[in-house]
Amino acid sequence: MKVRRQRRSKGEQQNQSSSESPLSRNLDENETSIKEIFKDCEDITYNTYQYSSYFNEKALVLLCETIVQNEKANLLKEVMQDLIPHEVGNATEVELKDVKEFFIEQGVSSRAVKVIDKVQQVSEKVLDGYIVVLFEGWNKALAYEAFAVEKRSVGEPQNEVSVIGPREGTIENLTKNLGLIRSRLKSDKLKIKIQKKGEKTRSKVAYAFLDGTVPEDTLKEFEKRFDELKDEEILETSYFAELLEDSTYSPFPQFKTTERPDVAVSALLGGKIIALVDGTPTILICPGLFVEFFQSPSDYYQRTLFSSLIRMLRITGYIISLCLPSIYIALSTFHTELIPSVLLLAILDTREGMPFPALVEALIMLFFFELLQEASLRLPRPIGSAVSIVGALVIGDASINAGIASPMMVVVVALTGIASFSIPQYEFGTSSRILRVPLMIGAAILGGFGLMVGFLLIYLHLISLRSLGQPYFAPLGPIRNGILYDFIFRSPLSKQLRRHRQSQVLPEANDKGGG
Structure with a gap:
């Protein structure tokens, strides 16, 4: 079943146009625009801090409290309240450029900070599990990754029990699944491409192939169909199987699925393309031929x-x-x-x-x-x-x-x-x-x-x-x-x-x- 794109109402179109506008130097205007986007979203937290030696400068910290790490949010709070007045300098007044340099160079996360300049990017980063910091007098924002949602640990897949062989199975985390595959196939010819699909779900999807092994015409055909799904709402890997297959009404499946990294690596070595979606453990193997469905990893x-x-x-x-x-x-x-x-x-x-x-x-x-x-x-x-x-x-x-x-x-x-x-x-x-x-x-x-x-x-x-x-x-x-x-x-x-x-x-x- 193809996912139909819903028509946008006038209100959605207005929100879309306002969210695409650049950030303002006025912090209150930015806060108003962002709150309009996240109207009735009670898990979005807005924290306003005043800094500098006389505490006459203002900053706004945005985060989605249901998907971020509490320790990073608390660390940022301590930095905003305590570190800036003491660490930036002993001048009678802390300037904005000093604060920007402090966050960009030191920050509150082990990963690099991202600088963004549009209201839409702010909303996207907040929903992706980032902590976003906006400053009065600066038309840009800083985003730190702090995503943390509980996931099950790597274990044996329930649907593909193996008598002999590896016991690891994929989970609902795209990064870890790609890591399980990369750890078994340590080759620079393994190409992994990650995109986001859907206007509302913005699902993170990825596909991988072994360069020089997959037939060129097959790869071009897959990438062509993959790019056509830019606006489709992809919730699970099986969506790809139906949206990419040649014959939807055929009783025979045209792609294979697996939850085992060793099977995915074996498919890559055999000239296949694999597709993964964040939030689901299933790996799609493309293309799937009739005779291959009688073969088992064991x-x-x-x-x-x-x-x-x-x-x-x-x-x-x-x-x-x-x-x-x-x-x-x-x-x-x-x-x-x-x-x-x-x-x-x-x-x-x-x-x-x-x-x-x-x-x-x-x-x-x-x-x-x-x-x-x-x-x-x-x-x-x-x-x-x-x-x-x-x-x-x-x-x-x-x-x-x-x-x-x-x-x-x-x-x-x-x-x-x-x-x-x-x-x-x-x-x-x-x-x-x-x-x-x-x-x-x-x-x-x-x-x-x-x-x-x-x-x-x-x-x-x-x-x-x-x-x-x-x-x-x-x-x-x-x-x-x-x-x-x-x-x-x-x-x-x-x-x-x-x-x-x-x-x-x-x-x-x-x-x-x-x-």
Whole structure:
């Protein structure tokens, strides 16, 4: 869903024009303009101080008390009250230039002071967590960074549990997240660009890439779309995924997400671009290709043989999640001759007396399963797991006893649900949940032919889909032999590192980048 820009009212336009005006030498005028901007903002603090030997000079200190460090605010208060008359000089009168030089050279913060000269800049700095100092007779202001909002510490990501490998996960602080990435990739070719998006939220967003590794056309396309989002209100990284993707209504996600710095670094080495937003731990990996969603970070921390077997198990699980209900409906309704006789008799015996056809029966059971899954996600974790397990057992047994569903259908739906959990990326698993219903309807109407038509339409959609200009279905369409092998099997690291050394730009490195 695209964020629509709201129309400005006349009052907002007047405030906008007044906030863009330069600061005045009259402190009272500046205070009036700023208070008009922060009208009804009770967390904005205005402190007026009088300094000089005779205390006949005036200064104004602005801060947002909900997002600044109290110790820095208290330190500034002590400086304004005590240090200036004694430290600046012993003259009978302290001049303004002495005060300016004192704050600019010494200051009250370990970071450099910023000099600003517009009312809009004052409001922006205050909302960014700066302490702003204005002086009578000076048309500029000094801003010291003092931002401090409680954040959770770095820990293991909840959505990407790793059996083996690093345990660090990103948090809701953009600076720390970039630091976690920079600490793992100590290269001057790692380029990081930070901008602010949105007129109201002014969200700090960043994207990073490894110069000389990401394809030039992909980088240009990303930067073009990124710059077009200047006025969009970005609250979370998933906003980027929808605003930047080529096909909004496609059931397949065109970008990957992660909360692990090692995965982000691996993607950068593989020629990807990552995007981050301050206030959210999610990292967006661009572009994301179809085959990369079957790869897990743990694939590269375990032995090649075991990782290859697990990867084949994931591919099989996705096929089961997508096709099993529709295959069962097609076989039991149209193609009973393809079912072994003993199994056919067992199916007919369990379906005897069922009031609904196989399609309706499957839709009812899938609806119950999806409902339980969503309920377990919204409830607290200890309660959610109990609800999902007990609910599935109770509903499955009650449905069989009530004659609403056959035991075979319960088994099919259960296997379908379990198989959908084998996909490492949750967003990609939702594609099978969406597409299995049209396939079931096609199988119920036309049998195997309906399934074939459904698969053909999905294939045509996949080969026509693009992610930042790259073919989404590569290496399956178009076929690339080397990467097609890596899609099914995890090639040895020695071969991947050798291939990395032989080429500066690695369009075929998607397997490593997707890890």
